[in-house]
Amino acid sequence: MHWMILCIVVCCLSAVADTAIAGSCFRCHAGSGRTVHTVFACTVCHLADGRTLGAPDEATRQAASCTACHPGRERIFSQAMTTRLAEQRFVERSYAMVDSGFFGKNCASCHVSSCRDCHGTPWELKKPSVADCQNCHRGYYTGWDYTGRAPREDNMRYQRGGAEKGETWLKMLPDVHYQAGMTCGSCHGMxxxxxxxxxxxxxxxxxxxxxxxxxxxxxxxxERLECYACHSAWAxxxxxxxxxxxxxxxxxxGFDLKPGPDPEYLRSAYLKAQDAPPLGINGAGRVSPIRPQFIAYxxxxxxxRLRGGDNRLLVAEWRAFFPHTVQRGSVxxxxxxxxxxxFLLEPASQRIYRTAQDGLxxxxxxxxxxxxxxxxxxxxAGRYRQMSSTANPVYxxxxxxxWKDILKRVDASSR
Incomplete structure (x- = not known):
């Protein structure tokens, strides 16, 4: 009985002490709202080895305060959203050949550096919303398309309408899963x-x-196609x-282009499209949408201006990807x-863009x-010819x- 009373007393004193410490913190750090974390004393996360930590969730500390309760979560800091190795390697074999500092000037703004980048402010920690994900997954990065957004042309006259982090967008058809209320986390779990x-x-x-x-x-x-090879409406x-x-x-x-992250550079594109994407074979050996990672000039x-030689082609690379523009129907x-x-097998007779004559x-x-x-x-080309041969009786x-099925539905809707 005496031990039980002693335990209750200790817990009460601890709660009082925690409240006192929190009250002291709040004199300068006024929080707003309450989350599951606000029941803890500030020092639970912000004190380590006798030192006060201003940002205990940063990647540089492997988010030690967070992982004390959420073990294993530090592994996110060794994955693509933090390291951005694919982007760095692309730059190394392209723009870094002409400017060794290119990545830091133009590409380093979006990457996970702390838990708060996705989970919000300390007083509003929550599961990431679609909008939280799109803080980085915007523009040409996969994710904007999910909510029906595509990058606008780079000229300043087209920079109008909705904007997010300096990026304006074309209003496009959103993914059916987004329309049904599904968040990114529904398919991309931690x-x-x-x-x-x-x-x-x-x-x-x-x-x-x-x-x-x-x-x-x-x-x-x-057996051979990704579902989204047919069901992606656009990309x-x-x-x-x-x-x-x-x-x-x-x-x-005289260059009326949207400013970029570095004053030394401006960016533009020869052509931006939002139609059904080309198709190729992904790493799993299945037919998948593909698009230019970058055809980089x-x-x-x-x-x-002194010696000529503009629009130097550095690399022309494509990636297989999943456009987040799923619809029920298909082509x-x-x-x-x-x-x-x-399938990037365009015959000369169908060619309308004269890129070679344009110096590209x-x-x-x-x-x-x-x-x-x-x-x-x-x-x-051989596989395409086999697939598209009119001599193929199955095709x-x-x-x-x-087509008979389509015409039946047209007739029914026309009565």
Missing amino acids: TSLMEGKKSSKGCRDCHRPDPTVLEHGIAAHM PQEYGTFFLRFRDRSQKE YTDIQQA TCEGCHDNPRR GLESFWLQEGQRLVNGSFFS ARDSVKK
Whole structure:
């Protein structure tokens, strides 16, 4: 009995002491709102080895205060969102060849440096919302498309409408999962991110393909295609990314482009598109949407004005990716089977952009020659010919069946 009374007394004194300490902190650090963390004394997180820690959740400390209660979470600091190794390696084989400091000047602003980057302020710690994720996943980074946003053209006359962190957007069709109220965390759980996985769930973890749908009844579709190869309605694509370097800042006059993170550079693009993305083979060996990681060009304005040589092609690289623009429907058969441009096999007879004559070093953006897919491979010409041959009886039969089904629905809706 005496031990029980003593325990209650100690707990009460501890609570009083915690309240007193918190009250002392709040004289300068006024918090707002209450979360699960506000029941603890400030020193639980902000005191270590007799020293007060101003930011106990930073990557430099491996978020030691957070991981005391959330063990293993420090692994996020060794994964892509923190290290950004893929971006650094891309710059090393492209823009760093002409400017060793390029990454720090233009690419270093978005990366996870503390738990608060995703989970909010100390007094409003919470699971990240879609808006929290889009603090970094904006512009050309996958994530904006989920809410129906695509990057606008770079000229200042197009910088209007909604804006986030200095980025304005085109209003596009959002993903059906976003419209249903699903957050990024529904498919990208913390455990999977700590393990370096892109997601914690795949499409078929929630969806069972309806075998009565013609496309689902084709074995090649179900075995060789990612679901989002057909169900991605659109994707932002940037063809020809130009970085213009101004050693003399006065030479910027006349370039009416959106300012970038570094005053030495301006950025623009040859072409931005938001239609159905091209297709290739991803690292899992399945047909997947692809887009230019960057077809990267560099111009030193001062040198170009003195000696010419603008728009130097540094690298032309593509990536297989998942556009977050899922819809129930898909393109018709000929959207893939009779569309060589979608596989970067554009014939000369269909070419309308004359990029080689424009001094861009590529015969076409939609031609595989001179380009590479860094996390997979391009679709081979032989495989495309086999897939699209009108002599293929299965393709001929199913394409006719598909169009008959479409025409039936048109007739029904026209009565």
